Amino acid sequence: MLSWLRSRRTKLRFHFLKRLNGAAVAAFLSTTAVASSAVVLSLAPSGDVPTLKVGTQTEKIPAPDLQSLVAKLANENAITPHNVLARTGETLSSLLVRLDINDPDAIRYIRSQDILRPLVMPQPGQYVSAGTLPDGRLAYLRMYMEGPHDRDSRTLEVTRHGDLLVGQSLAFTFDTIEEGIYGTASTTLKKTVHSLNIPDNVADQLAEVWEGAVNPVRDLRAGDKIRLIFERKFADGNFIRNGQLLAVQLVKDDKTYEAYWFADGIGAGSFYTLDGRSSKQTFMRVPLEIQEVSSEFAALRRHPVTGVLRPHNGTDFRAPKGSRIFAAADGVVTFVGYERKGYGKYLKLDHGLGRTTLYAHMSKVAPLKRGMRVQKGDIIGYVGRTGLATGPHLHYELMLDGVQINPRTADLPDTENLSAFQLAQLRTHAEPLQMRFRLMAEEEAKKADNQANKH
Numbered sequence: 266m267l268s269w270l271r272s273r274r275t276k277l278r279f280h281f282l283k284r285l286n287g288a289a290v291a292a293f294l295s296t297t298a299v300a301s302s303a304v305v306l307s308l309a310p311s312g313d314v315p316t317l318k319v320g321t322q323t324e325k326i327p328a329p330d331l332q333s334l335v336a337k338l339a340n341e342n343a344i345t346p347h348n349v350l351a352r353t354g355e356t357l358s359s360l361l362v363r364l365d366i367n368d369p370d371a372i373r374y375i376r377s378q379d380i381l382r383p384l385v386m387p388q389p390g391q392y393v394s395a396g397t398l399p400d401g402r403l404a405y406l407r408m409y410m411e412g413p414h415d416r417d418s419r420t421l422e423v424t425r426h427g428d429l430l431v432g433q434s435l436a437f438t439f440d441t442i443e444e445g446i447y448g449t450a451s452t453t454l455k456k457t458v459h460s461l462n463i464p465d466n467v468a469d470q471l472a473e474v475w476e477g478a479v480n481p482v483r484d485l486r487a488g489d490k491i492r493l494i495f496e497r498k499f500a501d502g503n504f505i506r507n508g509q510l511l512a513v514q515l516v517k518d519d520k521t522y523e524a525y526w527f528a529d530g531i532g533a534g535s536f537y538t539l540d541g542r543s544s545k546q547t548f549m550r551v552p553l554e555i556q557e558v559s560s561e562f563a564a565l566r567r568h569p570v571t572g573v574l575r576p577h578n579g580t581d582f583r584a585p586k587g588s589r590i591f592a593a594a595d596g597v598v599t600f601v602g603y604e605r606k607g608y609g610k611y612l613k614l615d616h617g618l619g620r621t622t623l624y625a626h627m628s629k630v631a632p633l634k635r636g637m638r639v640q641k642g643d644i645i646g647y648v649g650r651t652g653l654a655t656g657p658h659l660h661y662e663l664m665l666d667g668v669q670i671n672p673r674t675a676d677l678p679d680t681e682n683l684s685a686f687q688l689a690q691l692r693t694h695a696e697p698l699q700m701r702f703r704l705m706a707e708e709e710a711k712k713a714d715n716q717a718n719k720h
Contacts, residue, residue, distance in 0.1 A: 344396040344404045348503055351387035360387050367401035371423065374430045375406075379587060381421055381432045384408055386585040386657075390466075392505045403430075409437065409500050411554060440499040441508060447705040450489040454482060457491065467495045470510040474524050474536050475544045481515045481522040490516035492705045494698055509534075512698040525698060527683070527691045537691055541683035548616075549641065550672060552593040552624070553582050553648070553659055579623070579662035580672055586628055586657040588648040592639040593622050593663075593672075601630055608660065609652025612645055619667075625660040626651055 347364045357375060361368070375381045387393065387408070396404035406423040420437045423430060448461045458468040471493065475482055485491075492515075496508035513536075515522045524544040528534025536544040596614035599621070603610050608625035612633065615621050628649025639645060650657045663672035683691060 343399055346396050348394045351389055351391040351393060353389045355387040357385045364395040365397050366395060366403050368403045371403040371430060378432045380434055382585045382587045384421055441496045443494055444497050445494050445701055447492040450485050450487060450491050452487045454485050464507040467507050467510055474513050481517060492702050494701055514702045525695045529687055537683055541688040543682055549593040552591045552661060553584055554589060579660050582659045584648045584658060586649055589644050590624055590646045590659055592641055592643045592645050594641045596639055598633045598635055598637045601633060604652055607652050619665055621664045623662040626654045
């Protein structure tokens, strides 16, 4: 019986030892020893009872430095944010250097994914945010992109999950606020822009609000009153850029010129007067979301592939492969085809009144057939380098009565006015902007009165 108890005691001790450690093990052994002695004594003859010394031993066990452990773990997973605007001639490598990213795996991954192609050839002004780990690896990378419609705004995003990189294109809506600028014009538009601190990209839009014979911006004179309302765009709480010019008011002597930006979500937006007439030309000057010219319209140009000197009857726009190409105006598809030693994959549109456009070197043409109608701003294809091309770009041509003309400078007759329903929408949209113009005029009058009283 005594032997069985000793064996049973040993098994129980090891069973519990497997689940205990540190100070708990010591306490368990001590308790087990006392209990075992009691069992043995109860079974032994009364004459053989030994004298036992009972005592307590205390030992300090240092607590772990949890604060240091937490700090170490936090440092190992800390992400440092960086934000930049892409520069002219930017590449993926130069962009990552500016973002303090040293991650060959990320570079290989981005270059292998067609959906991330715009990251390989960033365009000037594109906003890019990133997060880096302490060892320089990419934690996340986001490029914010825009198009002619609100629905075109999106982000290209690369995120790291351990050793796994995941790329995706996500719909995105910028946060916007409306900003106003008003004042008195100087002798030229350039001097006015400088004196009133008008942002450069807003000034560029202002210069293109009116086209044709009547152009109050082109005819700006000293003393004219100028009032502007435009968007300021934010993403994730960070200012990205000054966005769309929303409204313009010019007061020249006793005559007022106004134009309001209107986009109904169907076609690309444009500027209109309050009677529904377009102040701009029908055609998009640049039928891309990227507007970097790589080769201008020219009477003579040496072809980059053949080396032959010949006319270049169009404009080339450098853009990443897969960038979307938009119809420059409403029209009908007249040709979809392929030319190996020339245009590559290309498409022609007829816009009426003797006007046609051509889009060449596409990587892919949208599912369009001859006779199908398209609207201004519709996606008709994607940038590529098919045919005779040294790199991905769009070759864009505009023809008037069969004669090729420069699409960036041509003066074209306008045919685009608003319907009755669209005009009602425009006037509703313009009401708060008109109120803002009235407040600007009142502020100007007050400043003029105060200035007069000082003298």
